[in-house]
Amino acid sequence: MSLKRWPAVEVSRDPACNVAPVDGVYGTLIPTLGQIAFYCDLPEIGADEDGEMVVESIQRRIVFDARMSPETFRAIARWMMDQVEDYDRQERENR
Helix, strand or coil, X not given: CCCCCCCCCCCCCCCCCCCCCCCEEEEEEECCEEEEEEEEXXXXXXXXXXXXXXXXXXXXXXXXXXXXXXXHHHHHHHHHHHHHHHHHHHHHHCC
């Protein structure tokens, strides 16, 4: 029996990589594709007849749209839930 070695992995940031605030996500998982589209809500501010500021509309802007295999989608979902469970456990321990 031979043990296979995993290749070394080097992590770096693509020069085109940006950081963006995110307010939510749309997504879908079908047999041939997983998709996650992160969005940011941008309120359009105006004034009412009394001069008070009001939100007239909200522009929902997609800031990143990721396409992947269903297996990668599942792996990301599991990783995210593991992070949530770790966070919740730490919160309970710190009370």
